[in-house]
Amino acid sequence: MINVLFFGPVADRVGAAVLQLEHRQGWSVKDLRGELAQRYPEAFDIACFTAVDGAHVRDLGRTLDDGSEVAFMAKFSGG
């Protein structure tokens, strides 16, 4: 299982804060993003940062392990 997290403006556009998807062997962050972007195009218009298991990920080719936690995030606006 892969837990996908959304926060703030991205969560609003998805209409959920968490999605759970079955893990697929060899699935990459890019594959996951592509599938979700088709389902939630407005959310992924503003999702410019990605994290896996709580750490920034810049290599979207990274393969996802079963049990991974993936967050697709908009630009930050804290402070």
Place this chain on the structure above:
Amino acid sequence: MHKAVRIQYEDFSTDDEIEALRATSKRIGGIGLFLGCARDFSEGREVSEIDFDAYDRMALSELSALRDEAIARFGLMGARIVHRVGTVTSGENIVLIVTGAEHRAAALDACRWIIDELKERVPIWKKEITPEGDSWVVPHP
């Protein structure tokens, strides 16, 4: 004593954080402080409240890394960072950064560096609540 880096719903005391910092070392000769507050006006609209959402565990990890980097980069004796989440009413505190160094320049430079980096690196988002409706804030450059 509270931890040096925190994300919390409740308000914080600037006096308590300064005292906690001072207690870490008597070599501190200067303390820099940044206090971010909720404004009641933004982009031409009245703002009654701000709602903060955060990726808690990542935000805490990034804030801790920021503190460690600032201590190393500016030679600080210590630093504390507290950021609120949830609903913050106009006029209330949002974020506090206190930095302690032997001299003022390092303390002030570190404080400015931490708040600038926080805005770029820490996964927290704010939504302004106004009479005309709610809107997520688009970051300023």
